[in-house]
Amino acid sequence: xxxxxxxxxxxxxxxxxxxxxxxxxxxxxxxxxxxxxxxxxxxxxxxxxxxxxxxxxxxxxxxxxxxxxxxxxxxxxxxxxxxxxxxxxxxxxxxxxxxxxxxxxxxxxxxxxxxxxxxxxxxxxxxxxxxxxxxxxxxxxxxxxxxxxxxxxxxxxxxxxxxxxxxxxxxxxxxxxxxxxxxxxxxxxxxxxxx
Numbered sequence: 001x002x003x004x005x006x007x008x009x010x011x012x013x014x015x016x017x018x019x020x021x022x023x024x025x026x027x028x029x030x031x032x033x034x035x036x037x038x039x040x041x042x043x044x045x046x047x048x049x050x051x052x053x054x055x056x057x058x059x060x061x062x063x064x065x066x067x068x069x070x071x072x073x074x075x076x077x078x079x080x081x082x083x084x085x086x087x088x089x090x091x092x093x094x095x096x097x098x099x100x101x102x103x104x105x106x107x108x109x110x111x112x113x114x115x116x117x118x119x120x121x122x123x124x125x126x127x128x129x130x131x132x133x134x135x136x137x138x139x140x141x142x143x144x145x146x147x148x149x150x151x152x153x154x155x156x157x158x159x160x161x162x163x164x165x166x167x168x169x170x171x172x173x174x175x176x177x178x179x180x181x182x183x184x185x186x187x188x189x190x191x192x193x194x195x
Contacts, residue, residue, distance in 0.1 A: 014093040016116065019061045025094035026053040029115070051099035052082040056092065063088045092116075093142065100148070109137035116140055119166065121133035127154030141176065161191055 014022065024035035030047055033039070044051050055078045062072035071088035079087050085103040087108030098104060098113060100120030106133055109113040110124045126135035136155030140146070144158050147166035152158065158175045165181030165188075174180050 015064070015091070017094060019057055022024050022057045022094060023054055026050065026057070026096050027031075029097040029117075048049050049098035049101050052078065052086075052098045052104070053096060054104075055082070055084075056090075056096070059086055059088045060090065060092060090137075101148070107135070107137045109135055111137070111139045113140060113142035113150070114143070115143050115162070117145045119146065119150075121149035122146050122152075123150075124152045125154075138170075148189050157180050161193060163191055 011161055017025070021038070022081040023040060027035045027040050027043070027050060027130055030050060031039070031043065040050065046159040049106070053191070055074055058075045059071045060077045062068075062074070068088060071083060075086060075088065078084050082099070083102045084104040086106050089108035090106055090110040090112070093114035094174045095115040097117040103121035104118055105123045105125065107125050109126070124138050126137060129135070129184070138154070138156050138158060140158040141160035141162065142154055143161040145163045146152070146158070147168065150164045150170065152164070154169050154171075158164065159174050160177060161175035161177045161181045162174045164174065164185065165179065167183065167185040168181050168185040170180065170185045172184075175187070177191045177193055178187045180186060181188050
């Protein structure tokens with residue numbers, strides 16, 4: 001299997017985008033019209049995923065600018081306001097969509113490409129939690145879709161445009177354009193390559 005090319009993993013424009021640019025790129029996944037802070041604020045009552053995105057992007061920007069303690073402090077508001085747990089230190093490309101943020105848990109070392117979608121209850125966690133051991137987290141390619149209550153365990157790679165089915169447990173790498181389901185997840189089909 002070839003490694004998915006993840007712009008975000010090699011230092012894409014998402015690593016240098018401002019907080020506003022990142023939030024507006026996420027907003028565009030919900031509404032394709034021209035983004036503004038007024039439009040974002042008007043949509044917050046009906047799009048909890050957008051509120052989750054604002055919290056996550058604030059963490060991301062604070063962490064990369066060296067304000068790690070503040071980034072970690074946003075974890076509690078994320079839990080309280082949208083029921084999602086975001087560990088500070090993740091790297092997420094532009095256009096991230098949290099369709100239903102309740103129950104989403106993102107580990108601090110996760111890397112996500114551009115235009116990735118998560119359904120509710122997705123968990124991306126380390127394989128082992130032993131003190132003093134390096135933790136490995138998933139790398140998710142551009143355009144991937146992760147279904148409700150899916151669990152990505154350890155340093156797995158989810159390929160570009162891949163789809164992980166609901167309630168799947170991913171223990172090994174998923175190729176580009178693959179559709180996987182089950183526990184443990186197995187390939188059951190393919191998706192048409194993204195344009």
